[in-house]
Amino acid sequence: MSYIVFARKYRPQAFDEVVGQSHITTTLENAIAQDRVAHAYIFAGPRGVGKTTTARIFAKALNCERGPTADPCNKCPLCLEITQGSSLDILEIDGASNRGIDEIRNLRENVKFSPSKGRFKVYIIDEVHMLTQEAFNALLKTLEEPPAHVKFIFATTQAHKVPPTILSRCQRFDFRRISIKDIVDSLKAIAKKENLKVEDDVLILMAKHSDGSMRDAQVVLDQISSFADGRISLEDASKILGAVSDDILFSLADSIKSRDALGALKIIDDLANEGKDVAEIVLYLIEHFRDLSVE
Numbered sequence: 001m002s003y004i005v006f007a008r009k010y011r012p013q014a015f016d017e018v019v020g021q022s023h024i025t026t027t028l029e030n031a032i033a034q035d036r037v038a039h040a041y042i043f044a045g046p047r048g049v050g051k052t053t054t055a056r057i058f059a060k061a062l063n064c065e066r067g068p069t070a071d072p073c074n075k076c077p078l079c080l081e082i083t084q085g086s087s088l089d090i091l092e093i094d095g096a097s098n099r100g101i102d103e104i105r106n107l108r109e110n111v112k113f114s115p116s117k118g119r120f121k122v123y124i125i126d127e128v129h130m131l132t133q134e135a136f137n138a139l140l141k142t143l144e145e146p147p148a149h150v151k152f153i154f155a156t157t158q159a160h161k162v163p164p165t166i167l168s169r170c171q172r173f174d175f176r177r178i179s180i181k182d183i184v185d186s187l188k189a190i191a192k193k194e195n196l197k198v199e200d201d202v203l204i205l206m207a208k209h210s211d212g213s214m215r216d217a218q219v220v221l222d223q224i225s226s227f228a229d230g231r232i233s234l235e236d237a238s239k240i241l242g243a244v245s246d247d248i249l250f251s252l253a254d255s256i257k258s259r260d261a262l263g264a265l266k267i268i269d270d271l272a273n274e275g276k277d278v279a280e281i282v283l284y285l286i287e288h289f290r291d292l293s294v295e
């Protein structure tokens with residue numbers, strides 16, 4: 001069997017598996033239960049926090065044989081097709097590479113036709129802010145009079161670049177960065193299933209490094225696990241992540257505090273010679289000061 005990356009292998013398949021976004025998943029679940037689903041949504045937020053994943057689960061909830069249901073079965077042919085990415089009724093479009101007027105005109109033609117198997121055709125447009133002004137204008141016409149069998153989910157990392165005319169026709173959900181604790185818990189669960197030995201401090205380092213993105217954290221765990229062969233040490237992880245150890249950060253902070261410029265420069269020089277990126281060293285130092293002020 002071919003290798004499946006962690007981010008895909010452990011992608012949530014139900015609303016309650018989505019980590020750190022319960023303010024959104026609960027609202028969507030209620031909308032489905034109360035039959036109050038809007039025809040267009042904007043999912044805004046940083047990368048790797050579950051926007052597309054939530055969009056796919058939402059599509060499944062709408063089209064499941066037993067649905068619409070907040071709790072799709074994940075067993076019927078319609079659910080399985082969506083999981084495998086082969087459903088003809090779920091159209092995932094990358095806004096960055098389909099940003100022109102022609103692509104959106106095609107979409108407008110296509111929108112008229114009924115879904116092939118499911119109840120709804122769900123258009124998921126990723127990075128929607130990349131569309132051209134003309135493309136947005138064309139899209140707006142469809143949003144003004146959408147066919148009843150169509151739902152739109154627009155995902156974006158830069159909602160401020162989406163025209164107000166589009167935003168005002170969508171229900172907006174703001175996805176949050178995922179907390180370090182939530183990422184650590186999630187990585188821990190994956191490590192257990194994969195029989196990986198990873199200490200908590202290593203998981204915390206990975207979680208901090210990924211800056212609230214679950215996908216980035218999973219990619220890091222994946223990468224390091226193939227390197228480290230079953231047991232991941234803090235040293236391995238620091239090396240691969242280009243992280244700076246706490247000991248060094250404490251010495252650096254001490255030399256700054258005691259106004260020892262020469263000492264501080266010596267430490268930075270050593271780190272740079274090890275191949276560390278100076279801009280990253282600064283970020284680690286800021287993080288270190290933040291940790292100190294919180295503790």
Ligand SMILES: [Zn+2]
Pocket residue numbers: 063064065066072073074075076077078079080
């Ligand atoms: Zn189903």
